[in-house]
Amino acid sequence: MPRRGRGGPKLTAIYWRDIPAQVTATTEDGGKEQVLMHHRFQVAIDRAAAVAGLTTTDDYVNEWRRVATSVAGDAIAAAHAAAQQLDNDHPRDVLEALVANGGLDPRFGVSGVDPQQESQS
Structure with missing residues (x-):
């Protein structure tokens, strides 16, 4: 028997610092699907x-973070679309800038965290 979802379908983007690694969909009935980012x-x-x-x-593990958002409709399709958008938003030059800055997005100051995303988690 599937677990009951809490608050409807949602997406959870998982980042190491500011580099996305995967998007997880949680359906209304508690089902889950992971969409891994490209290698x-x-x-x-x-x-x-x-x-x-x-x-x-420990240092490495402590840098993982999650950003959860509610979605309307098909959470699994939304997860695939979100992963594709993250891929589009992170071409080679953007990933290289993140790598050069230790995984932190230089646009967001010392913490590297987008204040809008942090308020959603």
Whole structure:
């Protein structure tokens, strides 16, 4: 028996610092589907961790964050669309800038966190 969802369908984007890694859909009936980002994102995350000097497992793990948003309609289709949009928003030059800055988006100051996204989590 599936778990009951809380508050309707939602998407959860999972980031290492400011580099997206996956989008998870949670359906109204509690079902889940993960949409992994292209392999180039994981490579960027690993490189950014090295640039940031985060070499221990704890250091690395502590940098993961989630941004959850409610969605109307088909959560699974929305997750695939969101992952595609994140892919489009992060061409090679953008990922390279994130890597060079240790995984933090230089547009958002020292924390690297977009204040609008942080308020949604």
